[in-house]
Amino acid sequence: GENVEQHPSTLSVQEGDSAVIKCTYSDSASNYFPWYKQELGKRPQLIIDIRSNVGEKKDQRIAVTLNKTAKHFSLHITETQPEDSAVYFCAAPMAGGTSYGKLTFGQGTILTVHP
């Protein structure tokens, strides 16, 4: 099955700085890489995703980059704001077998943005 490793487990930045979270995955056939944000007491929600036919995708202050050769993808948040403080999860799907499409989540990164 898929194995996803996420780093760092905690990240503390000053407001206005950039934040980068990195994930590695094991299944070279994986083709979809989402990032979820979970605010305290809330459900996880998708913030951005990338498919394997592109190397980078941006949406305002957030971006995701994908390196298929190295099997890693990263979340970049620029000009961080206190409301960016949350837990962020990456995920990758199983690309084959009877459970294809099943997402495996990383361990999560607790991002704290200090005003």
Next chain:
Amino acid sequence: GAGVSQSPSNKVTEKGKDVELRCDPISGHTALYWYRQSLGQGLEFLIYFQGNSAPDKSGLPSDRFSAERTGGSVSTLTIQRTQQEDSAVYLCASSLRARADSSYEQYFGPGTRLTVT
């Protein structure tokens, strides 16, 4: 449209009792997942239903846990003889049917907070 709903939102039960947690996925979503999230922890996969295929039960922590999905829609997670370590938030998520060449966004429900006393 309506999102994923779960009930109850909170459940307090005594150790040794059985509990049933319900998930109503988004209409038309054939993939359904159950996860467990302990305080401050990540998403622990429990079970995955994909259309009419046999469910992937590889994440169920013990035989006290079971789940079913009736008519390809509503799902129920049952925990028998609850233990204190079962206390957690149980999250359900649904998505469109994954294809061999693509996957889709999972939409999460609000969760059920289970407390075993």
